[in-house]
Amino acid sequence: MTNKAITVENITKRFGGFTAVDGISFGIERGEIFGFLGANGAGKTTVMRMLCGLSKPTSGSGMVAGFDMMTETESIKRSIGYMSQKFSLYADLTVRENLRLFGAIYGLRGRAIAVRTVKMLRELGFYAERNTMVKDLPLGWQQKLAFSTAIFHSPEIVFLDEPTGGVDPLTRRQFWELIYKAADSGITVFVTTHYMDEAEYCDRVSIMVDGRIEALDTPSNLKRQYNAASMDDVFQRLAQTAKRNDTI
């Protein structure tokens, strides 16, 4: 088995005559934090949906968590975690009920769920709030809880779709500490974001423009390559070359 969590070869996705993703290739190491950047409409969401097994590529090939993207989407779904930009836990269920539900969805046994719940909530410092409804928690806590839920079943890879939208800087900082911790434990992190300071936290970053990956390297290499002071500069420079409309 290779040490790659994700390998993608020449993946294309067409919707009718429109090519949303135009033959991209990349590989992500196990335990890596991979930042996936791009303006709205660049094709980020489409790539993410294909990697999560929600849609199949028109052509190309790829392996996610050791399973074929074209034929083994069900197995892929079982080995990944997902957290979307919208806050996505059940607000009218308690912290524990949410964890139990998602544990059951991923086929964990009742006993394992109970043990993990206690361990996880202790680590987060949420144990006292285990019977609180999620809607009564502060937003930052909700976000952390959503992330912890996404990795509750110990997935190989966790996909984070703009996870820190609308969160204050301090909480974002704490959130990234959780991401680092997850990566240290061997979980591969695939994250999209609009915050360029967050891009600097990633091991490697790719920038998508018009359905193609225009740049892929570590943040420091990219800055050197584009002779830019920050990731924000790098991004601006590349995004300006886009021909597609933002609204696509």
Place this chain on the structure above:
Amino acid sequence: MKQFISFVQKEFRHIFRDRRTMLILIGMPIVQIVLFGFAITTEVRNINVVLLDPAKDRVTRQITEKLAASDYFNIVGIIGNSHETERVLLDGTADMVVAFDERFDEKLYREGKAAVQLIVDATDPNTAITEINYAAQIIRETQMEMSGISPSGQIIPDMRMLYNPQMESAYNFVPGVMGLILMLICAMMTSISIVREKETGTMELLLVSPVKPPCIILSKAVPYLVISCANMITILLMAVFVLQVPFAGSVAWMAAISLLYILVCLSLGLLISTLVKTQVAAMLISGVLLMMPALLLSGMIYPVENMPKILESVSSIIPARWYIASVKKLMIQGLEISCVWKEFIILLFMAVFLLAVSIKKFKLRLQ
């Protein structure tokens, strides 16, 4: 299976924790039954009757006794001559004056007919007609009982009111309320609960998970199915014990056709949920496209037979119409299942069609 149980449990929690939903689900059937059964009733009770009976013979006495014995009429007085008729009606002593012919008994025997005049205050024509009908019915019944006395030559107008001889309005409303409530809970609530997950973003999470879409959908339907059944039992119990509507037919077949109707409504809800993106839209669509026609065109309030041809054809695509018709037949008229096979087949066809379309739509959306 374990996934499925967890999901059903979660759906029940959503329902029980949302006080507004709970209120709609539990309160609605009771409120509707009470409203339709008592408040919006079209029946008339306690009609004050004044008699003008110059004959005072056996037949008129018998009719008078019958009137007095019924729930609808109170005999409040007797007047001596027809000039007083207007007075008792105007001063409110009487709602109706029953005036018998002179030598009533004799006329009936000898001449083959005797007249009885029913005079009512017709400022409210609907009530007046109802009152006249009640009285005419009772007079006819008396005549029937005195069979042999009734001469063969007499013309009896065919005004029989089958199955609902007292024109109890609750008889008509109970099937209607059942059709409406089941539609509301199954279609509206199911669509809202699915669309809510789209709105909050949790649906995305479920689609990314290994859970199969049919499992998600089925787990949404189960709680509403359970609640619908509970509501149906509530409505039936209230109908029988509070409104005194007899349950003449087979309980098993009632349950069967109700389950079929529930299936139709659930698929409608599912279909709506695949068409809209917000809870408000789901509510509007179920409100305007489902509830209004179910209320107005299903035959619950206005008989389908009395509708203009075009509306009658529109009403035939409304599931509630067929359900209400079959409940009337099965429950109130106590007919055999063979009499509702047409309704049964139409509902079955609707269920299959709606389910097929909505599952296809749901799958398309996942692509």
